[in-house]
Amino acid sequence: MTAKKSKKGPTKGSGGKGRRSLEGKSGTLPAEQRHWYDGKQRQRSAQRGQGPGGQDGSRSERRPDGSDLLVGRNPVVEALRAGMPATRLFLANSLDPDERVNEAAKMAGARGIDIVEVTKTELDRRCESNGQPGAAHQGLVLQVRPYQYWAPEGLLDAAKGSDTPPLIVALDGVTDPHNLGAIARSAAAFNAHGLVIPERRSASVNMTAWKTSAGTLARLPVAQATNLTRALEGFKKAGLFVVGLDADGDAQIPDLDLATGPLVIVVGSEGKGLSRLVREACDVVASIPIGNAESLNASVAAGVSLYAVSRRRAEAL
Numbered sequence: 346m347t348a349k350k351s352k353k354g355p356t357k358g359s360g361g362k363g364r365r366s367l368e369g370k371s372g373t374l375p376a377e378q379r380h381w382y383d384g385k386q387r388q389r390s391a392q393r394g395q396g397p398g399g400q401d402g403s404r405s406e407r408r409p410d411g412s413d414l415l416v417g418r419n420p421v422v423e424a425l426r427a428g429m430p431a432t433r434l435f436l437a438n439s440l441d442p443d444e445r446v447n448e449a450a451k452m453a454g455a456r457g458i459d460i461v462e463v464t465k466t467e468l469d470r471r472c473e474s475n476g477q478p479g480a481a482h483q484g485l486v487l488q489v490r491p492y493q494y495w496a497p498e499g500l501l502d503a504a505k506g507s508d509t510p511p512l513i514v515a516l517d518g519v520t521d522p523h524n525l526g527a528i529a530r531s532a533a534a535f536n537a538h539g540l541v542i543p544e545r546r547s548a549s550v551n552m553t554a555w556k557t558s559a560g561t562l563a564r565l566p567v568a569q570a571t572n573l574t575r576a577l578e579g580f581k582k583a584g585l586f587v588v589g590l591d592a593d594g595d596a597q598i599p600d601l602d603l604a605t606g607p608l609v610i611v612v613g614s615e616g617k618g619l620s621r622l623v624r625e626a627c628d629v630v631a632s633i634p635i636g637n638a639e640s641l642n643a644s645v646a647a648g649v650s651l652y653a654v655s656r657r658r659a660e661a662l
Contacts, residue, residue: 415489415552416472416482418445423560425452430490435471437484438462449485492550495568497541497576501583503566504538504607511585511607512654515541517573517623518614519643522548526557527644528612529565535651539566541609543573577626580609587611587627589619590646594632598650601631604657612647 415424422445425431434453440446453460463471468482495503504511514532519525525540525548532540548554555562570576577587586603589611598604611627613619624630633641633649641649 413489413491413552414472415487415555416485417556418443418449418483418485420556420560421445421485421487422449422452424487424489424555424563425449425456427560427563429487429560429563431456431458431487432490433459433461433488435468435486435488436460436462437465437468437482439465440484446485449487492562492567494550495539495566497568497570497579500539500541500566500568501580501585505583507538509536510605510658511609512537512651513539513541513580513585513609514647514651515573515577515587515609515611516543516547516643517589517611517619518543518546518617519612520546520548521615521643522551522553523557524548524615524642524644525550526554526559526562528647529554529558529567530561531644531648531651533561533565535648535655537565537651539568541568541570541573541576544569544571574622574626577609577611577623581626581628585609586629589613589624589627589630590633590650591618591624591630592632592640594630596629596631598631598633598653599657601629601653601657603629604654605661608654610647610650610654612643612650615643 415421415429421434425448431453434449436446436450450460465484468484468486471486472482500513501511504513512535514528514537516525516528519528519542525542529540542548550562550567558565568576581587585607587609588598588601588603590598590613611619611623613623619627619630631650633646633653635641640646
């Protein structure tokens, strides 16, 4: 009798694989021998908020989320004038002559920023993929690096080292980036030293805030606090008075005697106002005298309060 031939193909229990294909090719390299390992570990640490913290006053890098796009002729020109870190300038190849376009191209070239001509359709596509569909880019788009926040301690040190009494604006749960940008613009106009925002449940410095601020955010420091209440307590220990804004405040901003000293103005969220813990951390809760309106928008309230503080300080000179 002839021997029974074995069945071709994978054997039972092999999961559809032959024995040879199931064998490992080689051993796995230890982590310390993988040239890419250190880079991945640093990236994971940064994503968990464990990267460089900026506690020495430098700006911390807590958002390693890639480049972003700033659109529109005025915002792009203002950002370039202010020295905003940028990597590439996109120009539509069918642009009409414009002083702002020429200035943007000249500044970008002087700083070594890549200048790329693309079609309007390509700019539309880039804006849409960046989460800005229908953005009015006006044929001019700037690719920028992620915003680098200050540490609250660094912002405090910078304010105390200036020629004027410290003036800081803290935002308690302001979630609209338009309001963040508008408040930054008012803060710069009335000589505030910077803003403080919470890491969570708050608007961040994104392109909407950049555009609303008209370039102000390129010059005004913004600090992120892990815990806003704790940051306010730290400011108080350093000698600053904390004044919260609320319609039911015990004092009125125009009559505030604390305005001439080192000050933190706290603006509450658009809907709920000051949170309980932040309110309790305030030395004074003050209101803005208004007429028939029930309340003011957060950015308007901040602007009015900063003007009142600026006026009191000018009168005290």
